Amino acid sequence: MxxxxxxxxxxxxxxxxxxxxxxxxxxxxxxxxxxxxxxxxxxxxxxxxxxxxxxxxxxxxxxxxxxxxxxxxxxxxxxxxxxxxxxxxxxxxxxxxxxxxxxxxxxxxxxxxxxxxxxxxxxxxxxxxxxxxxxxxxxxRTAAPDPLVRAAVRLLMPWTSRDVGAVADHLGLSASQFRRRCRWAVGTGPKSLQRTLRFQGFLALAQAGATATGRRGADGMAGLAVDVGYADQAHLSREVRRLTGLTPGGLLGADVERCSCGHDHTASYAPFLVGRRPRVPR
Incomplete structure (x- = not known):
């Protein structure tokens, strides 16, 4: 071909x-x-x-x-x-x-x-x-991923609400052991990985056209920011710029409901939506 x-x-x-x-x-x-x-x-x-x-x-x-x-x-x-x-x-x-x-x-x-x-x-x-x-x-058949790191990835997904220290304790690792194993297997420390997964969770919600379930009165991009675990929209903006070089609006084409590239990323982001649970409005 x-x-x-x-x-x-x-x-x-x-x-x-x-x-x-x-x-x-x-x-x-x-x-x-x-x-x-x-x-x-x-x-x-x-x-x-x-x-x-x-x-x-x-x-x-x-x-x-x-x-x-x-x-x-x-x-x-x-x-x-x-x-x-x-x-x-x-x-x-x-x-x-x-x-x-x-x-x-x-x-x-x-x-x-x-x-x-x-x-x-x-x-x-x-x-x-x-x-x-x-x-x-x-x-x-011959792949041998680190089982503790694989478990850590699941625990650091956006909807789990665990901090890095709690994940290390859950896995029975010291903070230094957790960082070392994560850097070897993933390339970054657990905190950086958690930030990346949270960002991917935000993109998953935007791709799915999800309705925010965050704080009372927060909707659109601000609501999704809270829903995925950012403190507020300003926190989201800082992280998105750091990871992408763009503002959230620039990345999404100023439309929170879809990626500006026009591609369908449903298959890629589906794993990030499996564990999503609505938050109770405050």
């Missing part, structure tokens, strides 16, 4: 194959049109695999801020977004990949060329994505 056979821009995001749900947050196929596409990557807490069909695959490590990339015209790209602390393509943690974008060849994997040929030979981009997911299903 030639990456130049399609010139119409499109983006389709999907839930991962059932066997990958515990390791992969979402997968996607992106095709640029006749002009390059400027992509703003945002912190998600996990690493991402970007595989342009017919081109070299790269692993984007966990981000602490925005990273802007120009995707060439007439490119078809397969994407995989991993949950925090998932080492499917590395031999250990991802601490060394923080804010880095590296070629898979740098890891010395012998399967990269063979898998690239299989992906390029698929009949359609969706078929190519199935080839990639089938390969990742085999990798799952």
């Amino acid at each position: 030639s990456p130049t056979t399609r010139t119409t821009a499109s983006y389709v995001e999907l839930a991962p194959a059932p066997g990958l749900v515990d390791h992969v947050r979402t997968v996607w196929v992106q095709t640029t049109g006749t002009v390059p596409y400027v992509q703003r990557h945002l912190p998600t807490g996990g690493a991402e695999l970007h595989w342009p069909i017919g081109g070299p695959p790269r692993l984007l490590g966990p981000l602490t801020g925005p990273r802007v990339e120009v995707i060439p015209a007439a490119t078809t790209l397969l994407g995989v977004r991993f949950h925090p602390g998932v080492p499917l393509l590395t031999t250990g943690g991802v601490g060394d990949l923080l804010d880095q974008r590296v070629s898979l060849d740098e890891f010395g994997h012998r399967w990269v060329d063979r898998l690239g040929e299989a992906i390029a030979g698929a009949a359609t981009p969706r078929a190519a994505l199935r080839v990639l997911q089938d390969f990742l299903l085999h990798r799952v």
